[in-house]
Amino acid sequence: MSWAFLRDLLSGVNKYSTGIGRIWVAVVFMFRLLVYVAAAENIWKHEHDEFQCNIKQPGCENVCFDHFFPVSHIRLWALQLIMVSTPSLLVVFHVAYRENREKQHNQKLYRNPGNIDGGLLCTYLISLILKTGLEIVFLVLFYKLYNGFKIPHLVKCDIKPCPNTVDCYISKPTEKMIFLYFLVATSCLCIVLNLSELSYLIFKYSIKCYLKRYMKKQQ
Amino acid sequence: MDWGALHTILGGVNKHSTSIGKIWLTVLFIFRIMILVVAAERVWGDEQQDFVCNTLQPGCRNVCYDHFFPISHIRLWALQLIFVSTPALLVAMHVAYRRHEKKRQFRKGDQKCEFKDIEEIRKQRFRIEGSLWWTYTSSIFFRLIFEAVFMYAFYFMYDGFRMPRLMKCNAWPCPNTVDCFVSRPTEKTVFTIFMIAVSSICILLNVAELCYLLTKFFLRRSKKAGNSKQQPNHENKEETKQNEMNELISDSCQNTVIGFSS
Numbered sequence: 001m002s003w004a005f006l007r008d009l010l011s012g013v014n015k016y017s018t019g020i021g022r023i024w025v026a027v028v029f030m031f032r033l034l035v036y037v038a039a040a041e042n043i044w045k046h047e048h049d050e051f052q053c054n055i056k057q058p059g060c061e062n063v064c065f066d067h068f069f070p071v072s073h074i075r076l077w078a079l080q081l082i083m084v085s086t087p088s089l090l091v092v093f094h095v096a097y098r099e100n101r102e103k104q105h106n107q108k109l110y111r112n113p114g115n116i117d118g119g120l121l122c123t124y125l126i127s128l129i130l131k132t133g134l135e136i137v138f139l140v141l142f143y144k145l146y147n148g149f150k151i152p153h154l155v156k157c158d159i160k161p162c163p164n165t166v167d168c169y170i171s172k173p174t175e176k177m178i179f180l181y182f183l184v185a186t187s188c189l190c191i192v193l194n195l196s197e198l199s200y201l202i203f204k205y206s207i208k209c210y211l212k213r214y215m216k217k218q219q
Numbered sequence: 220m221d222w223g224a225l226h227t228i229l230g231g232v233n234k235h236s237t238s239i240g241k242i243w244l245t246v247l248f249i250f251r252i253m254i255l256v257v258a259a260e261r262v263w264g265d266e267q268q269d270f271v272c273n274t275l276q277p278g279c280r281n282v283c284y285d286h287f288f289p290i291s292h293i294r295l296w297a298l299q300l301i302f303v304s305t306p307a308l309l310v311a312m313h314v315a316y317r318r319h320e321k322k323r324q325f326r327k328g329d330q331k332c333e334f335k336d337i338e339e340i341r342k343q344r345f346r347i348e349g350s351l352w353w354t355y356t357s358s359i360f361f362r363l364i365f366e367a368v369f370m371y372a373f374y375f376m377y378d379g380f381r382m383p384r385l386m387k388c389n390a391w392p393c394p395n396t397v398d399c400f401v402s403r404p405t406e407k408t409v410f411t412i413f414m415i416a417v418s419s420i421c422i423l424l425n426v427a428e429l430c431y432l433l434t435k436f437f438l439r440r441s442k443k444a445g446n447s448k449q450q451p452n453h454e455n456k457e458e459t460k461q462n463e464m465n466e467l468i469s470d471s472c473q474n475t476v477i478g479f480s481s
Contacts, residue, residue, distance in 0.1 A: 007224055018315075026308050029224070030301060037221055039297040042260075050267060054277040054392070153285055154278070167392065169278035171267060174289040 005035055006085055013088040016114045018097055020197040024190060031186045032081060036198070039086055040179050043172055044074035050171030057161055062155035064168050070145065073176065077183055080138040087130035094123045119204060125198065132194040135187050142184075151177045222252050232307045235314055235353075239428040243421060247304070250417045255296055257411050262403055263293040269402030276392055283388035283399045289376065292407070296414060298368040300476055303421075306358035306365075313354045314345055343443055347432070348439075359461050363425045370418055380415055383409040 007029065014025050047069075053061045098113040098120070116124055142149065153173040158165040170176075226248060233244055266288075272280045321343075347355050374380065382404040389396040401407070 003221075004224075022312065022315075026312075029228075030305055030308070034221075034225065034301055035298070038301070039294045043291075043294065046267070050281065052277050052281055153282055153351060169281040169392075171281050172285055172288075172291075174285050175291060175294065178290055179294075 003170050006033065006082065010085055010088065012092055016091050016116070018116070018197060018201065020193055020200060024193045024197070027186065027190060027193065028081070028085065031189075032183075035179075035182065035186075036081065040077065041074060042182075043073075043175050043179060044072060047072065051168065052171075053157065053162070053166050053168040054168045055116060055162060057163060057166075060157070060162040060166060061168070063159050064155070064162065064166065067157065067159055068155050068168075068170075073138050073142075073146070073180060076142060076145075077139065080135070080187070083134045083138070084131055087127040087134070090127045090130075091120070099102060116201070117205075121201065125201060128194050128198045128201075132191055135191050135194070139184065139187055142180075149177070149180050151180065176215075182209060222256060225252075225301075225368060228311065229304060230250075232311045232314075235310060235347070235351075237347065237431065239424055239431060240359075243424045243428065246417065246421055246424065247300070248443050251296075251414065251421075252300060254301065254413070254417075255293070255409075259293055259296065259414070262406050263291060263408055265402060266291060266293075268400065269372070272388065272393070272397050272399040274393060274397045276394060276397075279388070279390075279393035279397060280399070282390045283300070283386070283393065283397065286390050287386050287390060287399070292373075292377075292411060295373060295376075299365070299418075302365045303362055306361040307359045309354055309361075310351075313351055317345060317351070318343075352432065352436065356429065359425050359429050359432070363422060363429070366418055366422050366425070370415065370422075373415070380411050384413065385478065 010025050010028065014022055017025065048065055051061060051065045052101065053064055055061075095113050098110055102109050102113065151170060151173040153170055155168050156165050157168050228246060229248075233241055236244065267284055270280060270284050272283055274280075345351060382401060384404045385402060386399045386401065387396050388399050
């Protein structure tokens with residue numbers, strides 16, 4: 001079980017997406033998943049070992065690291081990627097349900113089970129709203145947990161068993177900050193893509209509905 | 220999810236590229252991505268652990284390392300490779316859109332559609348003309364820009380392409396000026412120069428491809444302008460002959476390039 005599973009999952013979703021949805025999948029693959037695996041993971045690999053405090057008191061470094069990094073950036077990033085990709089499964093499940101229904105009744109119930117209309121449209125819109133919501137939740141979480149998106153190179157720690165206030169140095173703070181900003185930028189890009197897809201679908205189907213009603217009135 | 224997935228995505232684009240584009244893709248995968256994964260990552264693997272400063276002051280090493288390496292070479296290269304590969308996705312999306320349109324035509328039973336079944340549409344290789352030409356040319360243009368920007372960023376951040384053995388650091392909390400020693404400086408310099416050289420080759424290949432496409436475009440335009448005065452039948456025969464020759468040339472090139480099945 002690895003990131004390849006997520007990749008296969010998203011490739012399956014791609015089939016039932018709109019054009020903007022496919023761009024979203026490409027952005028998630030190239031700029032988030034690939035960057036995470038190829039570059040970001042290695043920066044945070046030895047973060048605990050390289051976290052150094054100006055003290056010989058045993059336990060002080062552990063306690064200070066735990067206080068300043070309750071959940072590591074890289075773990076939050078991984079969670080965000082997984083959570084944000086999951087709502088698309090709702091669409092896949094709904095299409096599978098439609099195909100199953102057709103098989104059970106042994107007749108063609110839908111013009112095309114993968115066509116975004118009716119119930120599938122609602123499912124698709126809900127998945128878009130969930131995706132956007134989760135992105136925003138994680139961005140707010142990052143902001144609140146780490147007091148903004150900055151990583152200082154020095155933190156002052158005075159938790160027991162550290163005697164008085166101790167200087168603790170974080171490893172590679174500039175590199176971590178660059179990748180954090182990259183994460184925020186790609187998150188915002190994905191939010192924009194989701195919102196445009198949402199407005200596009202709502203606009204398209206309201207025009208369709210309006211035209212249908214207009215034709216009926218004419219008749 | 221790793222570079223292999225990128226290989227799968229870009230391999231699909233390979234079918235619709237020019238011969239120079241196929242060479243570029245080979246160079247990208249063999250001389251850049253493979254070297255990065257197999258060799259360069261090992262060289263930079265112990266980067267911070269083996270960065271040693273001549274002081275016992277805790278924190279001094281961390282601060283000096285951060286000061287001299289704001290972003291590691293290996294990460295910059297990974298980002299460069301990702302950004303440089305991304306424009307090819309534009310071409311992949313355009314091809315997918317065209318295929319989708321042809322499938323729709325086929326399903327409607329349009330007589331203009333020349334394909335006998337959907338499998339043929341899936342396997343078809345699109346010629347680089349019309350709107351696909353514009354997409355393809357813009358993707359090459361963006362590739363060039365990204366390559367140049369990253370090379371400049373490299374040069375700017377590290378004051379050239381050499382890795383020094385010794386760096387003098389006086390950032391707080393280091394007392395006075397402290398000597399810090401980089402691990403494997405010669406090996407890192409060798410790989411840096413290698414990656415820069417291959418980057419330059421890729422830039423040259425992109426420039427050559429751009430010139431080739433522009434020349435082809437202007438030749439086609441002048442041919443059309445000239446032939447509009449001649450008889451239409453004669454023009455069609457010559458064009459189809461030229462098309463067949465182009466297909467033969469590009470197919471033979473496709474067979475000689477290693478490792479990419481579509």
